[in-house]
Amino acid sequence: MSTTSLHSHSRLVPRMAYAASQSARVAWYLGQYMLAARLGARITGRDRVRHPTDKPVPDTRAILEELRALLARDLANIEAGWYRLPHDLVPDPRRVLADAAAFFRDVPLVSRRRRDHVATEVRANPPPGSESLPAYYRQNFHYQTGGYLTEESARLYDHQVEVLFGGGADAMRRQALVPIAQHLRGRRSADSRLLDVATGTGRFLTFVKDNHPRLPVTALDLSPAYLREARRNLAPWARNAALVQGAAEAIPLAEGTQDIVTCIYLFHELPPKIRAQAAREMARVLKPGGILVFMDSLQYGDNPAMDGLLDIFPQAFHEPFYAHYARDDLEALFAAAGLRPRERSLAFMSKLLVLEKPA
Template sequence: MTDSNWLGPAGRIAYTAGQAARVAWFFGQYALAARLSGPALPAARRPAGVTVPDRGAILRGLRALLARDLANIEAGYYRMPHDLLPGPRRVLADAAAFFADLPAVARRRRGRIGREVRAAPPPGSERLPAYYRQNFHFQTDGYLSAESARLYDHQVEVLFGGGADAMRRQALVPIHQHLRERRQADCRLLDVAAGTGRFLTFVKDNHPRLDATALDLSHAYLAEARRRLAPWARSTRVVQALAEAMPLPDSSQDVVTCVYLFHELPRRVRAAVAAEIARVLKPDGIAVFVDSLQTGDDPAMDGLLRLFPLAFHEPYFADYAAGDLPALFAAAGLTVRSCELAFLSKVIVLAKTGAS
């Protein structure tokens, strides 16, 4: 890629129209889901005195994120996404599957049933850690089935009004800046908690010669990742393993990415994963961390952070939101180089302590 990737008027129009359709599509599904199954958090369960931004404020934040996304594309940090909205058949199939599963999600939410998968674990998941065998977000099968993997990215986009991919793409900026002076075919990137491989498709679309590893604990999600990453199969591998015990050599990775993992880990496991990231990172490498905002990052959003773990089964989120990430990383041997907010997420770039 070059440093200039100016789109011109036609490219801007295509991006703006595609994102407008995307936001309308996913926001509309969020509103319809609330109407069909009731609000995610009934008023009776809301803590007194907690205020949340209205829809206008959320949309303004989302528009700012998309403006930043477009500016990054024009600056040449990454390519224009080729699937702002997939084909009509896939879009409608995803929506139909989402709404077909909605009654089961609503049943768990009403009953506060967050550990259903422990009572009836999908085959092959019985020995996975207890912290992982949960119905995160009250979703069917947690992260442990092919159907869950099929639905996951659509569910997340509904939750974030079509902004989840744009938040993920902010991690591509420091990756571009780190790799631009390096021979990419000689570099290695590890994506920790790669899930369905969605983020890695963005990485590979921009850096096709980069050697990449998708590491995750879910066999079903890695199967979906393998399918999505098939165009780059020769330079990509998938590994099923614990993030707190990665089967990779010390100082072997030029870039380590970790997207939306830490808020779903107990405190002790977060510390162990941070230590593993430091262990496998090269002395001159970078780690790029993307996760939810924390309390105080954007005070206008603090109410949402307070209500989120109550509305969705997120047993470790409140502890994550109140945690001291720089101290956590420092204890693992990582130093924060930069931290930027991106709508409801934050992007942190880390280096090994003492690295120039």
């Protein structure tokens, strides 16, 4: 076999593995989305799941085309060496089935909250230890059981998000690995520091650590339950992965200590004033020359074909601050905090910003 043939073969095998796994992933999660929508409609009433919008709403075919483009970009990044194939390309089938069963047990509860517009159960009946958390946080975001405050919610969250995005959530998150790899190029990762703000279950950090195992990371989150789930997920890298309970608007770290700050899907769930405070805090803890890698939902005008979905989303899923976020001037917000934009791009339903603290 020639050198060219060997090279082609070495690329073909991971490409086939990626294509097979991601095709199965999309079919699995998209199928659950469609079934959950059907089951939920029996409770909410079909007339109540049609939300008004005067903006374009993409059909399933258009959404799948956007998802295919995301997966093609994900594979291209892997082949370019920006990050590895996902560490759980073939997930544990027992966990996959258990999570699906738990998800469908929760669908009726979520649907009843949606029907009855009940979104503050966790404030009325706070789980132990959550009473002192900020009021804006003590809500049943997405109408999910337990909000962000229970072990059951933390266990189920990543599965729920994958169902919502038809199996594309991890691929969207992985786009944030590219600017991290670019920033670390030529640096010793062991001498750098990364802070993940609102880490949730630590899912994104598992991708970071899988690619940069010697990079010290700090996982910050308000929820003790989600931090416990993050501890389990980050157990293989526990030696240089710290977990800290704290708020994005009051980060309990010293000024100028972080080379990279990441913030994935937080800002659309923050009130406007808290959003501005969080931006200032992330800028404060960055070193001069450090970067903020920010990913969140699309905003109006980013992809006009998707604008109708931005109308529907906060109505269908309890998101009290989303409508303001979708119109917020993020670059002006970060500029006021002392950060300047370096890159911007779209990835399916998300936007990625890379901002720098001037040296």
